[in-house]
Amino acid sequence: MIANAIVETDALEEFIEEIEKAKDCLPKKIDANPKTVEKGLAKLVLTLIELIRKLLEKQAMRRVEAGSLSEEEIENVGETLMKLENKMDELKEIFGLKDEELNLNLGPLGDLM
Amino acid sequence: MKLYLYGIIDFSNQITESIYGLEGSNVYNIPFCDIGAVVSEISQPIRDVTEGAVLEHEAVVEKLMANFTVLPVRFGTVVNSRDELFSMMESYYRDFKSNLARLHNKLEFGIKVIWPADKVKANIIRVLKKDEQTIESDNSPSKRFIEEKFEKYKIDKEFEAKANRFIKIIDIFFGKFAAEKKLEKLKTQNLLLDAVYLVEKDKQRDFKEALEHIKNANYPGFKYLFSGPWPAYNFVILSRQSGLLTDSQQTNDILDKVTQCQALVGANSI
Amino acid sequence: MNSVVVKSKEVTLLEILDRVLDKGVIISGDVVISVADVDLIYLGLKVLLSSVETMEKLRGSPFISPMQEAK
Known part of the structure; x- marks a missing residue:
């Protein structure tokens, strides 16, 4: 066969499963099939929005952690984030997209999440 | 005939070993200055990624690896003609040289x-x-x-x-x-x-x-x-600042291939 | 025994695909016809996002002022 390279492991099946899972996180192309192009574009856009939403959430958590938010601010931030999440859930349902599909793996550049 | 590109090697002579690549075609080295682009002829650009083709690509790169320092090229890279290959090699020459030096024996x-x-x-x-x-x-x-x-x-x-x-x-x-x-x-x-x-x-x-x-x-x-x-x-790093000779078209007119090579090699060793 | 061989082939293939399709010398430009022109959009996206991240690293978190960060 090919490959002088050897692959050696004590847990073949588990690695195959994880590698496949990791691959699915990576959006490869926009699906430009005429029938599904809408979903493909929605996926791209929602992936970006989801990234920003998670980023906002994380920043909010950092501020909660630092104790730098007043009670009132916590109320506000909470309401905003909750509404945002609900809206995203709605959109995901409309386009039939799952959470995993909106995960932008940034690879070696490091996850922003 | 289009050329399918497998890798860039630190060698500018003919490969003595016979290697067969995609479509069963003979794999050979096209020298550019002191390096080479390893190709085989292909009838049409690759449309689909098939397991067989990927394995053939990898097999060629691994055979090259046994004898040379090789920069593996991503699967599916095809150029239309020798001329296009040369102009690509020219604009990436510096990048290729520095990568070949860095990856030598590794x-x-x-x-x-x-x-x-x-x-x-x-x-x-x-x-x-x-x-x-x-x-x-x-x-x-x-x-x-x-x-x-x-x-x-x-x-x-x-x-x-x-x-x-x-x-x-x-x-x-x-x-x-x-x-x-x-x-x-x-x-x-x-x-x-x-x-x-x-x-x-x-x-x-x-x-x-x-x-x-x-x-x-x-x-x-x-x-x-x-x-x-x-x-x-995973360790090929291209600066993307291709184009050592700023206006390749113009330079082509002025210099013949040999002087171009000298210019390239000379510039690289500074 | 046989299934181990098959699985091991599968994982080898995964390792190869990961390299051959995504890595190595990736030539951009008009000269080259490549299978995967479409994924350049995502490549561009990655670069964009990574620069956002770098920015964030450079000046601390964008949502936290230097005062708060000092805590």
Whole structure:
């Protein structure tokens, strides 16, 4: 066969499963099939929005952690984030997209999440 | 006839070994100055990625690896003609030269590590629960939302901190035998580490032994996948500032190929 | 035994695909016809996002002022 390279492991099946899972996180192309192009574009856009939403959430958590938010601010931030999440859930349902599909793996550049 | 490109090598003569590539065509070297582009003729551009074609591509690159320093080219790269190949080689020449020098006598190895993510997480939750005050139930929905999110945030943060710690340990085993490395953390919850290491040829035995050492360290629930030696796919770095000769069209008119080569080689050695 | 061989082939293939399709010399430009022109959009996206991340690293978190960060 090919490959002088050897692959050696004590847990073949588990690695195959994880590698496949990791691959699915990576959006490869926009699906430009005429029938599904809408979903493909929605996926791209929602992936970006989801990234920003998670980023906002994380920043909010950092501020909660630092104790730098007043009670009132916590109320506000909470309401905003909750509404945002609900809206995203709605959109995901409309386009039939799952959470995993909106995960932008940034690879070696490091996850922003 | 279009040319399918397999790799760039540090060799500018004909390859003596007969190698067959995609469509069963003969693989040969097209010299450009002191390096070469290894190609075979192909009737049409690649439309689909098939397992067979990918394996054929890889097989050619690995055969090249046995005798030369090789920069593997991504699957499916096709140029229309020799002229186009030359103009590509010209604009990337500097990049190719510096990569060939950097990767000379080095090989790529992959290390993947699975860790017991569920157990790690369960432990974190147990510890956090211990010193947690009860959440007041009369809080507003938005406040409760934040509190729940914050719980998750704390767990995730600790999870990541643990991952970082283990990755550091693993990297101590392998890192000392490597010239360069790229580590990716938690591609999935279970896949703690996906790493590639660039290793000098005469250190590959030590590197391989590091795997045995880390296995002997017996971290419970940790599993390893070791692969290699590979051509250095993950360590080709192109600056993208192609175009050493600023206006290649114009230069083509003025210089013949030989002087161009001298200019290129000379410029590179400065 | 046989299934182990098959699985091991599968994982080898995964390792190869990961390299051959995504890595190595990736030539951009008009000269080259490549299978995967479409994924350049995502490549561009990655670069964009990574520069956002770098920015964040350079000046601390964008949402936290230096005062708060000093805590």
